[in-house]
Amino acid sequence: LLFTAFKVQSTLLHKSNPVFLSLSLSLSLSLSLSLSLSLSLTLSLSHSPSHLKAGGGLFICGTNAFNPMCANYTADKLEMVGDTVSGMARCPYDPKHANVALFAEGNLFTATVTDFLAIDAVIYRSLGDHPALRTVKHDSKWFREPYFVSAVEWGPHIYFFFREMAMEFNYLEKVMVSRVARVCKKDLGGSQRVLEKQWSSFLKARLNCSVPGDSHFYFNLLHSTSPVIRMHGRDIILGVFSTPANSIPGSAVCAFDMEHLAGVFEGRFKEQKSPESIWTPVPDELIPKPRPGGCAVQGTRFNSSNAFPDEMLTFVKTHPLMEEAVASLGQRPWIVRTMVRYQLNKMVVDSEAGPHRNRTVLFLGSSRGSILKFLIVPNQDNSVTSSNVFLEELEGYNPDKCGEDSPQAKQLLSLTLDKPSHTLLLAFPSCVVRVPVARCQLYSRCMKNCIASRDPYCGWTRGSTCSFLRPGTR
Numbered sequence: 001l002l003f004t005a006f007k008v009q010s011t012l013l014h015k016s017n018p019v020f021l022s023l024s025l026s027l028s029l030s031l032s033l034s035l036s037l038s039l040s041l042t043l044s045l046s047h048s049p050s051h052l053k054a055g056g057g058l059f060i061c062g063t064n065a066f067n068p069m070c071a072n073y074t075a076d077k078l079e080m081v082g083d084t085v086s087g088m089a090r091c092p093y094d095p096k097h098a099n100v101a102l103f104a105e106g107n108l109f110t111a112t113v114t115d116f117l118a119i120d121a122v123i124y125r126s127l128g129d130h131p132a133l134r135t136v137k138h139d140s141k142w143f144r145e146p147y148f149v150s151a152v153e154w155g156p157h158i159y160f161f162f163r164e165m166a167m168e169f170n171y172l173e174k175v176m177v178s179r180v181a182r183v184c185k186k187d188l189g190g191s192q193r194v195l196e197k198q199w200s201s202f203l204k205a206r207l208n209c210s211v212p213g214d215s216h217f218y219f220n221l222l223h224s225t226s227p228v229i230r231m232h233g234r235d236i237i238l239g240v241f242s243t244p245a246n247s248i249p250g251s252a253v254c255a256f257d258m259e260h261l262a263g264v265f266e267g268r269f270k271e272q273k274s275p276e277s278i279w280t281p282v283p284d285e286l287i288p289k290p291r292p293g294g295c296a297v298q299g300t301r302f303n304s305s306n307a308f309p310d311e312m313l314t315f316v317k318t319h320p321l322m323e324e325a326v327a328s329l330g331q332r333p334w335i336v337r338t339m340v341r342y343q344l345n346k347m348v349v350d351s352e353a354g355p356h357r358n359r360t361v362l363f364l365g366s367s368r369g370s371i372l373k374f375l376i377v378p379n380q381d382n383s384v385t386s387s388n389v390f391l392e393e394l395e396g397y398n399p400d401k402c403g404e405d406s407p408q409a410k411q412l413l414s415l416t417l418d419k420p421s422h423t424l425l426l427a428f429p430s431c432v433v434r435v436p437v438a439r440c441q442l443y444s445r446c447m448k449n450c451i452a453s454r455d456p457y458c459g460w461t462r463g464s465t466c467s468f469l470r471p472g473t474r
Contacts, residue, residue: 057081059108059127061091061101066116068093089114089124089134102151102158105185109158111148121146123160123183123199133189133199140167142202142320146179150225152237154258156295157182161207161239163222168270168279168321176244178207178222180326182265184295188305194313200305203293205264205322209241209254212331219243219252219333223345224365224415228258231351231360232378235259236329240347240364250338253347253362254328261326265293268323269315281323292316335362335374335388342366346415348424350437354456355473361437361456362388363417363424369397369410371424371435375454391455394424394435402431422457422468440466 058078061070068087071080090108092099093116100111107128114120121143125133136142146164153159159182166177181204190200210216219241226238235258242251269282269292292315296305337344346365353359360376371394377387396412399405414427417437426433438457443450443466450458450466459469 059103061087063087063091063093063095066093089122090126092118094118098146098148098162100148100151100160100162102153104153104158107185109151109183111146111151111160111162121148123181123202125183125187130186131188131197133183133187133197135202136195136198136317141318142204149222152225152228153185154228154235155262156185157201157262158185159261161222161225163220166206168272170272170278175220177220178209178239178241179204180207180261181205181320182262184305186295188296190308190313190316191306191310194310195317200308200313200316201293201295202316202320203265203322204320205261206325207239207241207254207256208325208327209239209252209333210328211252211333211336217250219250219254223343224347226347226349229349229351229360231255231376237261238334238347238349238362240344241333242343242345248338249340249343250336251340251344251364252333252337253335253344253364254333255330256326257329264322264324264326266291269319270321270323271319279321282319288312288315292319334376335364337372342368342370344372346412348415348417350417350419352419352471353437355459355469355471357471359456361391363394363415363437365396365412365415365426367407367411369412369426369428370394371396371415371426373437375456389454391453392439394439396424396426396433396435397428398433401433402428404430422470438468440468442466 057075058073059070060073061068064087068091069084070087070090071084072082073080089112090101090110092112097113097118102109105128107130108126111123114122120137123135144165144167146162148160148162150161151158159180161180163176163178166175169175181202183199184201187199187201189195189197207222210218221242221244222239223242224240228235228237236255237258238253238255240251240253243249269287270279271282272279288309288311290302290308290312292312296302302308344364344366348363350361353361362374362376364372366372373391373394375389375391377389379387397410402409409428409430411429412426413429416425418425422437424435424437426435438455440455440458443453443458447460450460457468458466461467
């Protein structure tokens with residue numbers, strides 16, 4: 001990319017900007033852009049031999065004027081390979097609807113809606129050697145108005161992060177909560193009697209991002225997550241949360257230990273015995289064997305999910321919700337911003353920042369088009385909590401280059417870190433902007449200010465100036 005910003009034309013797949021596409025794909029991001037043609041794109045790297053046998057490529061899905069379609073393209077020249085395939089359950093009908101896509105072990109895992117009215121929400125597996133599977137249709141215990149945010153592969157499972165209306169708080173008005181759901185990658189579905197061609201391993205739990213106290217202050221709306229990163233000797237995933245629009249304005253970043261998160265799915269289940277009753281834990285003695293929601297294990301009696309007993313599959317179908325919520329590391333957010341006029345809604349993490357690649361920098365996108373930059377500092381005892389240092393706020397949206405100055409135009413659609421060029425790529429409805437990860441030149445004349453900035457990308461060099469320190473610099 002040889003520019004700071006460029007206008008998004010009627011088609012995003014233009015040969016003049018292949019770098020932007022490949023960067024987005026390498027981080028498994030999906031862009032939903034409301035363009036002049038109402039185009040929504042699902043962009044995923046295709047590693048499946050059944051798609052592109054030589055060197056991989058792109059598997060691209062679009063709303064196609066409310067008729068979702070997908071096709072394979074070469075990564076270098078963006079040339080279409082083979083015929084188009086249906087985009088149903090792989091891409092929404094409307095670009096305003098949420099969409100998540102992830103390739104894992106030759107299969108495409110998607111989370112989206114399958115109809116024009118966005119009533120039928122689905123987690124769907126397709127394209128690989130395993131049979132196509134989906135979630136149960138029109139069952140509020142599985143989904144209730146979900147908005148899908150991201151998906152990650154970890155261990156034998158795919159984890160989906162989303163927010164939805166809570167059904168367990170039926171004594172209140174509509175309450176939006178954040179969730180994580182998981183399915184087994186090698187799930188073959190249930191028996192011919194129960195959960196046929198549907199997930200036999202689907203479970204979900206609430207994510208708890210809150211400030212503790214006599215009455216917890218909750219950040220219930222999940223907007224973005226990081227990939228799974230290694231910190232403090234743990235596999236961690238970070239999430240950006242906010243309060244509802246009718247609440248005290250605020251945003252927070254919470255961290256979740258993947259081991260602990262997975263452990264929640266080994267805990268107690270939650271149930272509602274009647275439509276009028278409150279939700280309560282299921283007694284351990286009433287949980288069937290083998291444990292519902294688990295993966296089939298080769299060499300055991302149940303070496304395929306098709307062989308699971310109907311009693312166990314029925315329990316999974318009627319009890320997908322876990323009793324325990326997933327607590328954040330340290331029992332509190334790592335970053336909190338309240339009573340501000342913007343909302344944090346995007347995130348990228350550089351876990352190898354600085355010349356020695358041993359610093360973690362967090363970039364948070366805001367609703368006003370700017371980027372907040374934080375240095376995450378582990379505690380000296382290497383405990384589960386971290387302190388953070390606010391480094392600077394980077395201006396992202398430029399009305400002179402993007403052609404419009406309105407709150408809608410400043411809505412950040414995608415935020416991507418391009419490590420080779422040490423820049424951030426920000427996608428807005430009308431333009432894409434490149435922003436450097438650091439502005440070391442601001443401290444170029446003063447060594448004290450350069451060092452005091454604590455920016456791991458900057459350092460005082462022999463030329464008596466504050467310079468950007470590339471990885472490996474001594």
